[in-house]
Amino acid sequence: MIGAGMGALAAAARLAVAGHRVVVYERTETYGGALRRFERDGFRFDTGPGLLPLPAVWRDLFVKTGKEPLESCVDLVQVDPAARHVFPDGTEVPLPNASRAGVVAALDETLGAGAGERWGDFLVRARETWDRTRRPLLEEPLWPNWRVLADKEPYPSVPVKRLLRTRRARTLREIGTWELRDERLAALLESHVLAYGVDPRTAPASAAVLPYMEHAFGMWYVRGGLRELARAVYERCLARRVEFVFGAEVTGVVEKDGRAAGVELADGTVAEADHVVADVDPARLRALTDHVLDEDGDVRADPAAVGPGRAVLLLALRGEREPGVAHRTVVHAPDGEKELDFLVATGGEELPCPTVTVLRPDDPTLSPEGHESVVVSAVVPADLPWESEATVRRCADVLLEAAGRAVPGLRERLLWHELRTPDRTEDETGARFGAVPPPALAAGRGRHLHPANATRLPGLYRVGGWSHPGGGLPHAGMSGALVAGLIVEGPEFRGSQ
Incomplete structure (x- = not known):
């Protein structure tokens, strides 16, 4: 197995339980992919994802690989509210976790009567989209006739009042404009794809499944940080006798008799090896073999394209976290169009203030007594000149400015800060330019589908965020289950029932 990311760990544990000898070769000195931890002066920070949607994926892994459930290995807690949103006009709204009635009431109270109802109606349509796409997009290997997923928009049509017709949104932006009819609701909706660097103006309407997942299954936190989840999965692998070789860079896939052989x-x-599983980005995988992995037309997204990355600002603050603070606050960009234009086509102008996520866990294990650790993150162009001190300084300044809207007295409390740029992510994960892999989405002519887990080279498989079903912790876990199923049961495997 190449790489010790979360998708690879999920596959390794399942394959070991099925009787395979599994050896993982990781070029860095640790496991977990993007789930890293930074420590300094008694402060501890997650440098990758900080919250866990759809924990059932990882619960299933622990059930299928041993008697110890996930909750016996990590302290998993549901955060409430799920998020607090701060809009450019000064409006703030906390959204209760996994409560449709609570969300509707909160939106009506803050954004005006009718706002909650429109959002609630949208969630009903998003659930229909989820029901239509969940199995082919998440629980099954990518269909050979994947174009069926690419051409048909699963998001339902909406009746037009006073007219005997319906209108079907094709993009997430159209949902916000036509159905939500409030700039703040639209920004709330779009923030779910923007977190992965996806432009809501071109994202298919099927991306409605992302806010639905958060609403239906809640947002969860692992005490001690999500690095603890990586630790628990790694220890489960060790318990199932998976072998790890760290500091071991794979430079090629060995082929013999027309198949991957080591x-x-x-x-x-x-x-x-009888099988090779690669948890690496497409550019790196292409460099490991001369074999054609996909026939013309098999790859939907351009594997050579450089997607956005993530800038993460770590803040060490004096003083304790005030009571009742939301774990997660999303501070929306003052100029959303300017943010998107810069994100998808970087120009010569300075980095504009982006949409920022501020994580303030109620977790005393993350900081010295009487202090607080805060993580601020935003999606940014991955190919900016991050080696430039001016670029780094500008990015840190705009993130601090935005975070100040979520943390009272931020600059007065600041002991020190450290900015982790996309090139640091590249060093740790191997992802080209530190790009963030988005989740797979239906429709959109297949531009948001990822390469299948099986390749055209027999015996070589892809796992993790750069393969089906795409990026995000739940999706990484699902990719591990799919690869294990394909290896254990063969090409006829169609997913768990």
Whole structure:
């Protein structure tokens, strides 16, 4: 197995339980992919994802790989509210976790009568989209006739009042404009795809499943940080006798008799294998083999394209977290169009203030007594000149400015801060330019589908965020289950029932 990201760990544990000897080669010195931790002066920070949607994926992994459930290995808690949203006009609204009635009431109270009802009606349509796409997009290997998923928009049509016709939104932006009819509701909706660097103006309407997942299954936190989830999965792998070799860079996939037969390491060592599973980005995987992995038309998204990355600002603050603070606050960009234009086509102008997520966990294990650790993140162009001190300084300044709207007296409390740029993510995960893999989405002519887990080279499989079903912690876990199923049961595997 190439790489020790979360998708690879999920596949490794399942394959080991099925009787396979599994060896994981990881070029860095640790496991977990993007789930990293930074520590300094008694402060601890998650540098990757900070919250967990759809924990059932990881609960299923622990059930299928041993008697110890997930909750016996980590302290998993539901956060409430799920998020607090701060809009450019000064409006603030906390959204209760996994409560439709609570969300409707909160939106009506803050944004005006009718806002909650429109959002609630949208969630009903989003659930229909989820029901139509969940299995083919998340629980099954990518269909050979994947164009069925690419061409048909699963988001339902909406009746037009006073007219005997319906109108079907094709993009997430159209849902906000036609159905939500409030700039703040539209910004709330669009923030769910923007978190992955996806432009809501071109994202298919089927992306409605992302806010639905958060609403239906809640948002969860692992005490000690999500790095603890990576630790628990890694320890489950060890308990199932998965072997790990750290500091071992794979430089090639060995082929024999027309199939993958092992890997070659940087020191010249060759490790033979019946199957090879790669948890790496498309550019790196192409460099590991001369074999054609996908026929023309098989790859939907351009694997050579550079997607947005994520800038993460770590804040060490003096003084305790005030009571009743939301775990997560989303501070929306003052100029959303300017943000999107800069994100998808970087120009010469300075980085504008982006939409920012501020995480303030109620977790005393993350900081010295009487202090607070805060993580501020935003999606940014991955190919900016991050080696420039001016670029780094500008990014830190705009993130601090936005975070100040979520944390009272931020600058007065600031002990120190550290900015982690996309090139740091590239060093840790190997993802080209530190790009963020988005989740797979239906429709949109297939531009938001990812390469299948099986490749055209027999015996070589793809796992993790750069393969089906795409990025995000739930999706990574699902990719591990799919790859394990394909190896154990063969090409006829159609997913768990």
